[in-house]
Amino acid sequence: MGYLRFSLRIALLFIALFACVPFYYIWRILRLSNPWPRTFLKIAAFACGARVNIVGTPIRRDVFFISNHLSWVDIAILGGHSGTAFVSKEEIGDWPIIGWLCRLNDTVFVSRSDRMGVADQINQLRDALEETWAITIFPEGTTSDGSDLLPFKAPLLKVLEPPPPGIIVQPIFLNYGVNADEISWTGDETAPANAWRLLTRRSSFLVEVHFLEPFDPDHYSGRKNIAAEARRRIAEPLSASLGGKPIV
Template sequence: MSDADRRRAEAAAGNPAPIDALGRARIVLRASGLVLGLLITVPLHYLWRLLRIGSPWPKVFLGWAARFAGARVERVGVPLKRDVFYISNHLSWIDILAIAGQSGTAFVAKEEIRAAPVVGWLSVLNRTVFVKRENRMGVAEQINQLREALAENWSVTVFPEGTTTDGKSLLPFKTSMLRVLEPPPPGVLVQPVLLDYGAMGEEVGWIGVESGVDNAKRLLSRRGSFRMRVHFLDPFDPHDFPGRKAIAAESRRRIEEALVKTLGHPLRPFAYDVGPVRYEAPAPSRDGEDLPPQSPGPIAPPS
């Protein structure tokens, strides 16, 4: 196991590696770039709002922020601009910067992101609906917020895996947030999105018990940049797949198909401490239906 893989495994286990002087300098440099972007774009954003015209500045800044976080974002495909419900896989808080920077979408994201430095505030600025996974009583309120967003012709993105993974796996899609599509609002299409970090997926992934602060510090302190691709797949009409479970299944099928094509091999089961060299093919299909991957169980982190 390489040093980078060892650090990732330790971070996932809640044991972040110390950041050296160069790493701290990179954090300061990148944070300074973010502050500069804020100083330029936030006043312009509120000026646009004062003039009651659509503000492009959250999208501009979030794209800027993704670049300063180290991501060289490439867009593949064409994102719909409005009346669209994006459904995406999920690896990192950088996902929000990348997708919003390419499309200007609002989000549904896990509550923990609200506490992440800078990104939490940016998410609020970009109209994110935060979800507490353990708060089942709050689902109705969250659905109402989504309906209001779609009624105002927003684009909205959900991450139905319910957590972040490693770019080599795809968890079953939870469907509670897709109730907003029962029935689909008039004119709204669903567009699946694949986030592809390539070989960097496991290092970038916010997995295990690593805190949001530790993950942000780890990524902002790393040397160099990394490529990620945002694949906007072909949209479909949710009326063709009645019910949220059918919509989730079709979206997952399309994302999995694109991810397998990108990786060049079938997906592996997900466990936050599975080492990069470990690989297992999915369980064999039964009656032509792929079975969900089964976790092989935790592997002890390296000593």
């Protein structure tokens, strides 16, 4: 049954991909606001078993979402239900197929070593915002198991120093509840092994996407303070979901 579930879910992903990509390029040629990456990601999240409950009100445009990070399926969930683009590590852009899909969704690839490329990255952000109106950053820099919140890496927020004019930051708390440990991708598990485990699950899983109170990054001096404020706001509901466990 695991092989059957895997095959059906992969088939749905490929059907969605082949259905959406031609329309994506048509919309791109016509210079229209492009809904097809969001459509594909929403179907992808469903195919992976995610059943999404939105809590709070997402800002619709000119927004940086800052989110905790448990799994690669976070991208499908957030992209499919908000239309956001993402900031990602530069090396992911070189991955076969995945890098291409990321570019279709206007992903901004950030180099941690190329300090001279910051201006180009800012220009990429502006282009992505014109297309999607929203950008998401996972400042933990990696995935966790949902039982804690890793330190936020301020260098990943260098694109907010200074913030583009008119941009608001809205923290997001992804809550997989009792399924967090099973869905998360941590430790030494390979990407294929994690994908196999997720796509062969017997049942769907609920994930709550909490759009938290937004704030103006111009009120905070520098990316370290922006990161600290976003982390504080995400830590509060995470602690509550864990029965009051302190988040250091």
